[in-house]
Amino acid sequence: MEVKPSKPDSNETYENFVYCKTYLVDGKLKSWSGKSSDVFSNIYTRNKDGEIKPTLLGSIPDMETEPALEALDSAVAAFNRGKGKWPTMRVGERIKCLEKFADKMKNYREEVVNLLMWEISKNKSDSYKEFDRTVDYIYDTIEAYKEIDRKSAKFEKQSGIYAHIRRGPLGVVLCLGPYNYPLNETFCLLIPAIIMGNTAIFKPAKHGVLLIAPLLKAFQESFPPGVVNILFGRGRKIATPIMKTGLIDVLALIGHSSSAVSLQDQHPNKNRLRLVLGLEAKNPGIILPDADLDHTIKECISGTLSYNGQRCTALKVLYVHESIVDEFNKQFAKAVDNLKLGMPWDDAFLTPLPEPTKPSYIQELIKDAIGKGAKVINNKGGQLTNNYSFPAILYPVTEDMKLYQEEQFGPVIPIIPYNEIDEPLDAMAASEYGQQVSLFGRDVSRLAPLVDTLANLVCRVNLNSACQRGPDVYPFTGRKNSAVSTLSVHDALRSFSIRTFLASKDTPSNNKILERLLSSEKSNFVSTDYLL
Numbered sequence: 001m002e003v004k005p006s007k008p009d010s011n012e013t014y015e016n017f018v019y020c021k022t023y024l025v026d027g028k029l030k031s032w033s034g035k036s037s038d039v040f041s042n043i044y045t046r047n048k049d050g051e052i053k054p055t056l057l058g059s060i061p062d063m064e065t066e067p068a069l070e071a072l073d074s075a076v077a078a079f080n081r082g083k084g085k086w087p088t089m090r091v092g093e094r095i096k097c098l099e100k101f102a103d104k105m106k107n108y109r110e111e112v113v114n115l116l117m118w119e120i121s122k123n124k125s126d127s128y129k130e131f132d133r134t135v136d137y138i139y140d141t142i143e144a145y146k147e148i149d150r151k152s153a154k155f156e157k158q159s160g161i162y163a164h165i166r167r168g169p170l171g172v173v174l175c176l177g178p179y180n181y182p183l184n185e186t187f188c189l190l191i192p193a194i195i196m197g198n199t200a201i202f203k204p205a206k207h208g209v210l211l212i213a214p215l216l217k218a219f220q221e222s223f224p225p226g227v228v229n230i231l232f233g234r235g236r237k238i239a240t241p242i243m244k245t246g247l248i249d250v251l252a253l254i255g256h257s258s259s260a261v262s263l264q265d266q267h268p269n270k271n272r273l274r275l276v277l278g279l280e281a282k283n284p285g286i287i288l289p290d291a292d293l294d295h296t297i298k299e300c301i302s303g304t305l306s307y308n309g310q311r312c313t314a315l316k317v318l319y320v321h322e323s324i325v326d327e328f329n330k331q332f333a334k335a336v337d338n339l340k341l342g343m344p345w346d347d348a349f350l351t352p353l354p355e356p357t358k359p360s361y362i363q364e365l366i367k368d369a370i371g372k373g374a375k376v377i378n379n380k381g382g383q384l385t386n387n388y389s390f391p392a393i394l395y396p397v398t399e400d401m402k403l404y405q406e407e408q409f410g411p412v413i414p415i416i417p418y419n420e421i422d423e424p425l426d427a428m429a430a431s432e433y434g435q436q437v438s439l440f441g442r443d444v445s446r447l448a449p450l451v452d453t454l455a456n457l458v459c460r461v462n463l464n465s466a467c468q469r470g471p472d473v474y475p476f477t478g479r480k481n482s483a484v485s486t487l488s489v490h491d492a493l494r495s496f497s498i499r500t501f502l503a504s505k506d507t508p509s510n511n512k513i514l515e516r517l518l519s520s521e522k523s524n525f526v527s528t529d530y531l532l
């Protein structure tokens, strides 16, 4: 029976270990006999020596470069310069593999959700949401691909040339996801990449890694050898050498731009490498003088502190108009102090931070801001335990503070008062980031010109609501350093593919060949079948 402590530090012991000793390469679940890395939860329990420490959850292979290159060979061979079984397979057949995988994946819901709670301290309802949203994403992707395929199931004719235009795969994809959505965001890259006919190598993030272990078999049983290869270990031993070979066609990464840049730098042929990147952001909330305060505060709580602010879409700075800032601060501070810190399985809103160094980083930001003139305006702000720093609201924050400059990705909230609307707009224009903004207000004559400007500074303007990625059918992207490519259900299919076509001059002999190509059904590319 698994222990589920009810306090962030607990006297209980944990025994439900997962020792993952396999990895997936070339359709085989290979056993790993080399070194392993222990995986810890930052939730404290009593260990076997009787000490109250971060909980040991199990281990993963600490893989070396050699098997990583073996995985690369397997992905390259499965793509086989476009001749492989997978990239040339009929769309309907690839879809069947995905459906098979989704069916199998559903059997691991409880196991994966349990690991999400222990590994990254995501609360229960959000952990279930992450799992279910990912399964839905797979089915929605299948539907979106059918729709794309149906539109290409035809010939066009221009200037005496028939064209049969489809979307084709790009090649071999290296897929790396983040710790805050270790299942959902990695699959939002991996699923569209493979369904379009690419082959992939996937390495889970440092936290939220054990939860991939139960799915290895489902991947192995659902796809032809080499289509999905899964490795565990450190980026420098796995991702770096893979990139150096120059055999990667697409780098698909959700995480920090520093990782994306250093991996791109390893690739010897920059023009060959395509990028699908979801990177950091510093989404602002702009609160206008006529904002509905009650509603705005609720949205700002969820925007700044859902999953402790560890979301790329989190509101990471609030600009509040001078005329209402005192009242806003009073109500907001009270609302933050009322939030409950607890355990993921108790569905607490605030939960321990999965990165052991995060509480001290947050403290550093607070200290730096205080040293430069800001104050913590909520009573509990910055209260420290070994795995948590209670959300601190800092006011007034200025440009010289680290909290202004860095993406905090954690429970600390900078508030900046403004007088003229150009102040937040200028700051956004100068920012390295451009993902989303939340705009709170009611007066249409004030909102209208602002929406027009903001839409050109970011890629989603949220009116009177927190920033978020979903629904997944909407475009998720960013300007500047926040993203490369777009990741909605539909757009991701485009990002991982390229338009490619058969062109044929309208001559009697060519037309006869086209007719035969179609009726013989010998080509999987040339097909006017309507996919039901």
Ligand code: G3H
Binding pocket: 180, 181, 185, 310, 311, 312, 313, 467, 468, 469, 470
């Ligand atoms: O970390 C960034 C995520 O894409 C945010 O997604 O808005 O659904 O939490 P979300």
